[in-house]
Amino acid sequence: MNDFQELYQEIVMDHNRRPRNFGELENPTSFANGFNPLCGDEINVYLELVDDQIVDISFNGDGCAISKSSASMLTDGVKGKNVSDAIQIFESFRQMLTRKPGEDFSSEILGDLEILSGVSQFPARIKCATLAWHTFHTALTEKDKSVSTE
Amino acid sequence: MININKIRNDFPILSKKINGHQLVYLDNAATTHKPRSVINSLVDFYENYNSNVHRGVHTLSMEATDQFEEARQKISSFINSETPQSIIWTRNASESLNIISYSWGYKNISEGDEILLSPMEHHSNLIPWQELARAKGAKIKYLSLNEDGTLDLSNIDELMTSNTKLVSIVHVSNALGTINPVKQLCDKAHEVGALFVLDGAQSVPHMLVDVQELDCDFFVFSGHKMMGPTGIGVLYGKMEILEKMDPVFTGGEMVLEVTYEKASWADIPMKFEAGTPNIADSIALGAAVDYLQNIGMGNIHDYEKTITSYGLQKFQELESEGVTLFGPKSSDLKGAVFSFHIPNIHPHDLGTILDGLGIAVRTGHHCAMPLIRSLGVSATARASFYVYNTLDEVDMLIEGIKSAIRYFSDGSN
Numbered sequence: 049m050n051d052f053q054e055l056y057q058e059i060v061m062d063h064n065r066r067p068r069n070f071g072e073l074e075n076p077t078s079f080a081n082g083f084n085p086l087c088g089d090e091i092n093v094y095l096e097l098v099d100d101q102i103v104d105i106s107f108n109g110d111g112c113a114i115s116k117s118s119a120s121m122l123t124d125g126v127k128g129k130n131v132s133d134a135i136q137i138f139e140s141f142r143q144m145l146t147r148k149p150g151e152d153f154s155s156e157i158l159g160d161l162e163i164l165s166g167v168s169q170f171p172a173r174i175k176c177a178t179l180a181w182h183t184f185h186t187a188l189t190e191k192d193k194s195v196s197t198e
Numbered sequence: 199m200i201n202i203n204k205i206r207n208d209f210p211i212l213s214k215k216i217n218g219h220q221l222v223y224l225d226n227a228a229t230t231h232k233p234r235s236v237i238n239s240l241v242d243f244y245e246n247y248n249s250n251v252h253r254g255v256h257t258l259s260m261e262a263t264d265q266f267e268e269a270r271q272k273i274s275s276f277i278n279s280e281t282p283q284s285i286i287w288t289r290n291a292s293e294s295l296n297i298i299s300y301s302w303g304y305k306n307i308s309e310g311d312e313i314l315l316s317p318m319e320h321h322s323n324l325i326p327w328q329e330l331a332r333a334k335g336a337k338i339k340y341l342s343l344n345e346d347g348t349l350d351l352s353n354i355d356e357l358m359t360s361n362t363k364l365v366s367i368v369h370v371s372n373a374l375g376t377i378n379p380v381k382q383l384c385d386k387a388h389e390v391g392a393l394f395v396l397d398g399a400q401s402v403p404h405m406l407v408d409v410q411e412l413d414c415d416f417f418v419f420s421g422h423k424m425m426g427p428t429g430i431g432v433l434y435g436k437m438e439i440l441e442k443m444d445p446v447f448t449g450g451e452m453v454l455e456v457t458y459e460k461a462s463w464a465d466i467p468m469k470f471e472a473g474t475p476n477i478a479d480s481i482a483l484g485a486a487v488d489y490l491q492n493i494g495m496g497n498i499h500d501y502e503k504t505i506t507s508y509g510l511q512k513f514q515e516l517e518s519e520g521v522t523l524f525g526p527k528s529s530d531l532k533g534a535v536f537s538f539h540i541p542n543i544h545p546h547d548l549g550t551i552l553d554g555l556g557i558a559v560r561t562g563h564h565c566a567m568p569l570i571r572s573l574g575v576s577a578t579a580r581a582s583f584y585v586y587n588t589l590d591e592v593d594m595l596i597e598g599i600k601s602a603i604r605y606f607s608d609g610s611n
Contacts, residue, residue, distance in 0.1 A: 052554035056547070056605065064606075087546050087562055088576035110576055112544030113606075173550060 054166045055173070056113060063117035068124050069106040080190070082109075082183030084175055089115050093183045100130045105184075112176050114167060119180030121161050131188060137161075138185050145174050200493065200501045205586050208233040208489075212586060219556025222591045227372045227400060227535055227582035228560050229422045232486070236425055239485035243478040251477055252451065252468075266477050269484030270467070276487045277398075277417060278408040279434050286433040286440075286467040287475050291399040292322035294418035294433035295366070297470065298395060299326035301443040302416075303364070309335035311363040314392070316341045316349055316378065317572065318371040321565045323397045327366060336363075343572070347374040347525035347532075354386060362392040369401035373566040373580065374525030375506075375535030377401075384414050393439070399423055403584070404502055404533055406495040415439055425490065426483035430476050440466045447472035498585045505583050505592060506534045512596045513538065519603050524573055534583035537564070540599070543606050545579040551602040552579075557595060 076094040083090050091109035095102060105127050107119045122141075126134040137157055144153040144161075145168050155162045167177045206212050209231045214221045223231065243265070249258035251266045267282070274282040288294045303326075307313070313327050317340050331338050339357050342350040358365065365387040370377050380396055387394040396414040398407055403424035409417045416439075421430040435443070445452055445463060449472040454462045463469040490498065506529035513523045513536060520541040526532040540548060545561035552559055559581045563570040570578060581595050 052551045053605075055550065061606070087544075088570075090576075112546040114547070170550060173546070176546060 055170060057163055057166075059121075059160060059163045060113065060117045063120040064113040067107075067116055067120040069120065069127070071106050071108055073104055073106050078187045080183045080187035082179050082186070084111075084115075084179050086175065087112070089176065089179055091115065091119055091180050091183050093119075093180065093187045095184075095187050097131070097188075100132075102126055102129055102131070102134055102188075107180060107183075111179070112173075114164075114173050114176040115179050118164055118177040121164070122180050122184055125159060125161055126184070133157075134188065135185070138181055141181055142178060144168065145177055200497055200585065202501075202586070202588060205493065206588075208235070209586055210234060210237070216556040216558070217554050222555075222557040222587075222594050224581040224583060224587065224591065224595060225558045225560050226584040226587075227423070227564070227580065229428065230403065230425050230584050231586070232425055232427070233489050235489050236427065236482050236485045239482040240427065240478050243481055248478075250474055262477055265481045265484075266475070269480045269487075272484040272487045273432055276491065277402065277434060278410050280410065280437060283466050284434055284437050284440065286435070286470045287480055288418075288431040288433050289429055289476070290420040290422075290431035291397060291418045292420075292431075294416075294431055295322055295395070295397070296326050297433055297446050298416050298418075298435075299330045300446045301470075302393070302439065303327075303330040304333070305444065307331075307334045307336050307363055310361065311336040312359070312361045313338050314341065314358055314362050314365045314387075315339070316367050317343045318347070318349075318374060318376060318566060318569050319366070319368055320372055320397065320399070321567070322399075323366055323368060323395075324568075327364075341367075346527060347371070347376050349376075349378055349383075351379070351382070358386055358390050358392070360390055362387070362390050364395065365392050366395035366397065368397040368399075369407075370404070370533045370535075371525070371566075372400050372535070372582075373537055373564040373569055373578070375532040375537070375582075376525055377531055377533060380414070381412055384412055388413070400533065400535075403490070405499040409434055421479065421483040421486065424483075424486055426486035427479040430479035430483050432483075433470070437466065440470075443470075445469050445472065449473050451475070493585065501585055502534045502583060503529045505587060505589065506532060508589050509534065509536055509581075509583070509592050512592055515596065516599060519600070521599065521603075524578060534587075535580065536582070536595075537578045537580045539573075539575050539578050540603060543602060545577045547606070548579050548599070548602050551605065552595075552598045555594070555598045555601075557598050559595075 073094040077097045078095040081092050089111035094106045096104040105123045144165050147153050211231050247258050247261040249262040251263040270285050271282045273285045344350045384394040393415040395416040398417050398419040402419045415436050417434040422428040452464050452469050452472040454464050522539045524537045549561035559579050561579045562577050
C-alpha cells in the first residue's frame with residue numbers, strides 16, 4: 049500500500065464522492081464560514097440547535113478530498129449529539145491530528161473519524177482536515193462568524 | 199547541445215529518493231536546485247575568505263570585495279547592462295520591485311496618473327503598485343487577456359496613454375508560462391512617455407535577456423530561481439534613472455559623508471545597498487551565472503522548448519480525461535510551465551498523490567490569486583521544468599496524473 053493510499057482510504061474516497069449532509073439547512077440556528085487562504089478552500093457549516101442538542105447539521109463549499117470527507121464525517125459524527133459531547137469529539141479529533149509522531153490518542157469517541165488519523169503524517173494537509181472542524185466549533189460557540197486557518 | 203546526464207550529475211539533490219522513488223522535481227518556477235559549483239562557492243567563501251567588503255585594508259577583506267564586485271560584473275555581462283554600477287543587489291525580485299515603487303514611484307507618481315499592469319502579474323508585481331496607487335491617488339489599469347492566456351494588445355492604445363506613467367509587466371508568467379511580447383510593450387510605453395519595468399524572475403533563468411536591446415528602464419529577478427542561493431536578487435535600472443532616485447534604506451555602506459546633522463550618499467549602486475550586503479550569496483549567484491553561461495542560454499532555451507513541445511503534446515492525451523491545461527498551446531509562446539486542473543480532483547490531493555510517487559509539483563494560486571480566480575478555479579496544479587529535467591520526467595508526470603485520475607474514479611491504481 050502506497051502512502052497516499054493510507055491517506056485516501058476507501059471510506060475517505062466514499063465521503064469525497066458522496067458527501068453526507070451536503071447543502072444548506074432550511075432553518076439553521078447558527079452558521080459559520082471557514083476559509084483556508086493557502087489553498088482557497090472554503091466551507092460553510094449550518095447548524096440547527098434545539099436547546100442543547102444538534103438536531104441537524106450540514107455543510108457546503110469547495111475543497112480537497114481530505115477537507116470534504118472530513119466535513120462529511122464530521123456531520124455524521126456530531127448529528128444528534130449535545131453540545132458538550134460534540135465539543136469533546138472536536139477536541140479528540142484535533143488532538144488526533146496534531147499529535148506528535150508516536151504519541152497516542154483516545155479513539156473511543158471518534159468512531160469512523162479515526163480513519164483520518166493518518167493525516168497527522170502529512171503536515172501540509174492537517175489544515176485541510178481541520179478546516180470544517182474549526183468552522184463547526186465557531187458555529188457552535190460564536191455563531192455567524194468567519195474563521196480562517198491562518 | 200545539452201549533455202543532460204552531465205548536467206544532472208552536477209546537482210547532488212537530484213539523486214535523492216522521495217517516498218521510495220527517484221525525485222522528479224517539477225517545481226522550478228518556485229525555486230530551482232543548485233549545482234555543486236554554487237554550493238562549493240558558498241563553502242569556499244566561508245572557509246577561505248569570509249570577511250566584510252569595502253573599506254577593508256586587510257587581505258581577506260580585499261579578496262571578499264574583489265569577488266563580490268566580480269559577481270556584480272558577471273550579472274552585468276549576463277543581462278548586458280551598460281555598466282556593473284547599474285546592478286543593485288537586493289534580496290529578491292519582490293524587494294527590487296518594492297524599491298522601484300518606494301523610491302521612483304513615491305517621487306514621480308501623482309494623483310490621476312496611471313500604472314498599467316497585466317492580469318497575470320505575480321503578487322510581487324501587483325501589490326507594491328496597489329499600495330503606491332492608494333497612497334498617491336493614482337489608478338491601476340490592466341491589459342486584457344486572450345482565452346489562450348496571451349495578452350490581448352488590440353486595445354493597447356486605449357490603455358496606454360499620456361496618463362500612463364509606468365508600465366510593469368512580467369516577462370514570463372509563473373502561473374501560465376506565457377512569454378509576453380515585452381519589446382513591443384516597452385517601445386509602446388516609451389512612446390507615451392511611461393517607464394517600463396520588466397519582471398524577469400521567470401525569464402532570465404531560461405533564456406537570453408539583453409536589457410539594452412529590450413530598452414527596459416528596470417529589470418528585476420531573484421537568484422534562487424536561476425540555480426543561485428535564496429536571499430539574493432537583482433535590481434537593474436538605467437543609470438540616468440537611478441541617479442535621480444533616493445535610497446529607500448539608509449545606514450552603513452551607502453554614505454559618502456556623515457555629520458551629526460546629515461549625510462550624503464555614496465555613488466550608485468552602493469547608494470541603494472545599506473548595511474552589510476549578502477556577500478556569500480552574491481558571489482554564489484555569480485557562480486550560478488558561470489554555470490548557466492557554460493551550458494549556454496541559447497542551448498537552455500532550445501532544450502526547454504523541446505520539453506514544452508513534448509509536454510503540450512502529452513497533455514493533449516489527457517484532454518479526454520477532462521484535464522484542462524491553462525496558458526498558450528505553442529512552445530513559441532510559452533515556457534516549460536504547465537498549469538492544469540482535473541475535474542473532481544482537487545490540486546492538493548493531486549499534489550499529495552504525485553508526491554507519493556516522488557514527483558514534486560506546486561498546487562494553489564501560485565501567488566497570482568486574481569489570475570487563478572479569473573480562470574474559474576480556486577487553485578491549479580503546476581509542473582514547471584528546468585534544464586536538468588528530462589522528457590522521461592514529462593512521461594512520469596503524465597503517468598502520475600493518470601494514476602491519480604484512476605484512483606479517484608474507482609479507488610484502484
